[in-house]
Structures are given as structure tokens and as C-alpha cells.
Amino acid sequence: MTRRTAPLVAGICCIGTSELLPGGMLSQLGSALNVGVATAGLLVTVYAVTVALAGPVVTVLTVGAPKSRLATWLLGVFVVGNIVIATAANFPLVLLGRVITASVHGAYLATAIVVTQRLLPVERSAKAVTAIQFGVNLATVLGIPAGAALAQLGGWRTPFVVISGVAALATWGVHRATVHLDIGIPEPNARQEISALLNIDVGLTIGATALFSGAMFTIITYFEPSAVAAGFHDAAVPVLLVAYGAASILGNSIGGRLAGRARGPRLLTAAAFIVGCAAFLPLQRSVITFPIGAVLFALATFSLIPVLQSDVLDLAAAAPSLSLSTNMSAFGVGAALGSFAGGQVIRLHSVHDVPVAAVVLALGGFVLYGWRHLRPTAPAPVDRNKEVSHVQA
CATH class of the missing domain: 1.20.1250.20 (MFS general substrate transporter like domains)
Structure with a gap:
């Protein structure tokens, strides 16, 4: 900054x-x-x-x-x-x-x-x-x-x-x-912006963002009741949120570095997010392991967000505003989807089962994101590290 x-x-x-x-x-x-x-x-x-x-x-x-x-x-x-x-x-x-x-x-x-x-x-x-x-x-x-x-x-x-x-x-x-x-x-004019948004790879990435975001908000929305169910007092939740937020800063830094790389690291970041959601399932059940699960989830979540945003920016580079804005909207869709899914899990089962819904949504996002990167006609992601080395040389 x-x-x-x-x-x-x-x-x-x-x-x-x-x-x-x-x-x-x-x-x-x-x-x-x-x-x-x-x-x-x-x-x-x-x-x-x-x-x-x-x-x-x-x-x-x-x-x-x-x-x-x-x-x-x-x-x-x-x-x-x-x-x-x-x-x-x-x-x-x-x-x-x-x-x-x-x-x-x-x-x-x-x-x-x-x-x-x-x-x-x-x-x-x-x-x-x-x-x-x-x-x-x-x-x-x-x-x-x-x-x-x-x-x-x-x-x-x-x-x-x-x-x-x-x-x-x-x-x-x-x-x-x-x-x-x-x-x-x-x-860029409106036609250029709309044309960039209609790119199939932009659409797949935005769809993946909505599902990944749904997984994020499934856990984030019910963070407080999950902490209480683990044995924490309400007064401890702000402290847990500070730890979560501190881990999110580190995750953002990691994601920023991975966003500038080629296809493999980006897909690995998405896979790590699924692992972060899955790890929260057993780790959320006690006051000893809950903070570990929260930190791992924050690292995985905020490593992925810059990768998704960067992918959209790369794909719609000539006219990125509408595509980026729509990707932001996908986070809103995910927030609504995740809070609804988590609420249904709590109603039908218990707050301890909320991460299961997160894993399901994250797997759906990974399918779309993997399709975007691995389909035969997909453009290769920009490896900005090579670009920067070229500029500096």
C-alpha cells in the first residue's frame, strides 16, 4: 500500500x-x-x-x-x-x-x-x-x-x-x-464491458466465486454459535475474530503472491480452501482446537479471494469493470447462499455440521474453477512473475 x-x-x-x-x-x-x-x-x-x-x-x-x-x-x-x-x-x-x-x-x-x-x-x-x-x-x-x-x-x-x-x-x-x-x-464502453463479461472463462470464474463464497459464508455467518457450541463464552468471540482477522491478512499476502503465478498454484489454492473447510469440521468441537481451525480457515479463505479476483482481472483486462463488479456480486450471492445453507443444516442437524455444507459448496466451486482452467480451449493464466522479471530486466 x-x-x-x-x-x-x-x-x-x-x-x-x-x-x-x-x-x-x-x-x-x-x-x-x-x-x-x-x-x-x-x-x-x-x-x-x-x-x-x-x-x-x-x-x-x-x-x-x-x-x-x-x-x-x-x-x-x-x-x-x-x-x-x-x-x-x-x-x-x-x-x-x-x-x-x-x-x-x-x-x-x-x-x-x-x-x-x-x-x-x-x-x-x-x-x-x-x-x-x-x-x-x-x-x-x-x-x-x-x-x-x-x-x-x-x-x-x-x-x-x-x-x-x-x-x-x-x-x-x-x-x-x-x-x-x-x-x-x-x-471502455458498455459494449466492450459486456463482451468481456460474456467470455465463458469469466463466467466460469464468477460462478466458482459464488460457490466458494457460499462455502466461506456458511462458516463465517455461524462463527459465533459455533464458538459457543465449542465451549467459549460470548465475550471470547471478539478475541477469536481478531485472531481470525490477523490470519486473514497473512492469507491475503499469500494469495497475492499466488495470484501472480500460473495455473498450478491457482488450482492448489482452491484445493487448499476445500481442505480448510473440511479441517474446521473436527477442529471446531473444542476450545483447544477451535482457534486452530479458525486460523486455518482464514488462511485458506483469504488466500483464495485474491486469486479469484486476479483471474477475472486477467481474463477481462481490456474492459474489467463490469466483470469485477459482477464478481463482487457473486460474493453477495454466496453470502445469501451460505447463510441459508448453514441455517438449514442447523435446523435439520446441529451447528457442528455446518462445515459439511461448506465443503459441498467448495467442491462445486472447485469443479467450475477446474473446468475454467483445464478445458482444452481455456487460455493459460498470466504468469505475472515472468512479466515482472521481463520488466525489471
Whole structure:
């Protein structure tokens, strides 16, 4: 991360924190807004659905806009949405604020990757996905625990006020860092973006992302009840989440290195994710092994995410925004799929069996991802290490 990319990463951190924060304080939100916990859960569900539906639509509607200016606008809309949440007098207004923030989620992340790639030197442009994903890691390690603490100290509105302020500063920083970036750079048109999205290999990768994401969220959504079932007290869950978040940063670093390599390491990363899901099944059952399972799962999960994003960026390099945004939407689809699958497993069996559903979804993702890489006419992935060596030579 450089001084010029830091505001973009800060924006991602704010978005990631705002996205996941309500899931950790549904009881508090329900009590304050006079709704049940199940109704308060709509703040999570509606957000995920909006991300899935709005990302590609917003990207198409803004396709000709200069990317750096677009990043500033989208982050500004996110600030407005959080202000609506922080000042809302009732549940429908909070839900409206969530819809506003979710509507720019996928488009901003996709745009931020493109802008970061332009900001970095050619020999480091492969790190754009890793740099942006680092913002999500920061949200996991710092943003969500800090937001939960602020909610306990000052009420549920406090973290959204702070997020609004930090995101406003990030918006100003993005503008300052990128004000002259797009001069002389032609932006792809809608036809080019749609053509890139319709590439069969892009489609297979996005489909794999949805299933892999479903596996991730099957476990992540029910992390707290799994920890309690293992024998932890509720108060220990934030500590476990910090350990999970720290492992996610290391995983992101590993994934960033593997994303720049050829076919074999990418497929091995996907296979390692299945192992991470499967390992959580026996390791989640005691207070001694649960943290080990959580760390292994975080390493496997966050090693895979940059690989998937990088694959889409490689395949749609000439016009990547719509494909990247749709891939972000696939994560939203996966979130809904995973939370539903995990809930059904708990209803029919027990919380200890949730990782079984994760393994099934991960295997489905691996089939699609393997097909994308191994079918006879599939293009070979770009080995950026060779590209970088050539540039440096």
C-alpha cells in the first residue's frame, strides 16, 4: 500500500466494516428500533441482495465515467447512506440507508481495483487486488471489533457516525490522490464491458466465486454459535475474530503472491480452501482446537479471494469493470447462499455440521474453477512473475 492508494484502501475498510457490523449487534438494533431479531436480520439479508443486484447495474450506468472521479462519487454516496443510518428515526430508514450503501459496494470495489492498478508502477500492478483486499482485512481485524466496542460504549449509532466521518476523509483523499490520473486514458464502453463479461472463462470464474463464497459464508455467518457450541463464552468471540482477522491478512499476502503465478498454484489454492473447510469440521468441537481451525480457515479463505479476483482481472483486462463488479456480486450471492445453507443444516442437524455444507459448496466451486482452467480451449493464466522479471530486466 502506498500513500496514494491508502485512501482507496481506507474506503474499502469503511465499506467492509459497515457491511458486517450489524450482524454482530442484531439484538441491540432490534431493541433500539422496536423490531425482533429476525426482522433486524433483514439489515444483513437486504444488504447482500442489494450488493448482488446493484453492482453490475451501477457499473453499466457509469461505464463511461473516468474511473478516479467515479471512485470519489461512489464513496460519497456511501457516506450519505451511513449518515442516513446514523440519523434514522426508525427501522425502515435504517434499511433505506443500508440499501444506499450496498448499492455502491460492488461498483466501488471494482473501480478501486482499476484505479489502484493505474496508480501503481507497471511492475507492481499485479498487487492491485491484494492492496484492495487488504482494506477488507483491516475491516475484519480493526473495523468490526472497534465498531462493536463503540456500539457498546455509545449506542448503535456511534459506529456509523465514525464510519461516516472516516469515509468522508477517505473520499477527500481519493480525490486528492487521483485528480489528474485519468487524463489521456480512454475508458471502455458498455459494449466492450459486456463482451468481456460474456467470455465463458469469466463466467466460469464468477460462478466458482459464488460457490466458494457460499462455502466461506456458511462458516463465517455461524462463527459465533459455533464458538459457543465449542465451549467459549460470548465475550471470547471478539478475541477469536481478531485472531481470525490477523490470519486473514497473512492469507491475503499469500494469495497475492499466488495470484501472480500460473495455473498450478491457482488450482492448489482452491484445493487448499476445500481442505480448510473440511479441517474446521473436527477442529471446531473444542476450545483447544477451535482457534486452530479458525486460523486455518482464514488462511485458506483469504488466500483464495485474491486469486479469484486476479483471474477475472486477467481474463477481462481490456474492459474489467463490469466483470469485477459482477464478481463482487457473486460474493453477495454466496453470502445469501451460505447463510441459508448453514441455517438449514442447523435446523435439520446441529451447528457442528455446518462445515459439511461448506465443503459441498467448495467442491462445486472447485469443479467450475477446474473446468475454467483445464478445458482444452481455456487460455493459460498470466504468469505475472515472468512479466515482472521481463520488466525489471
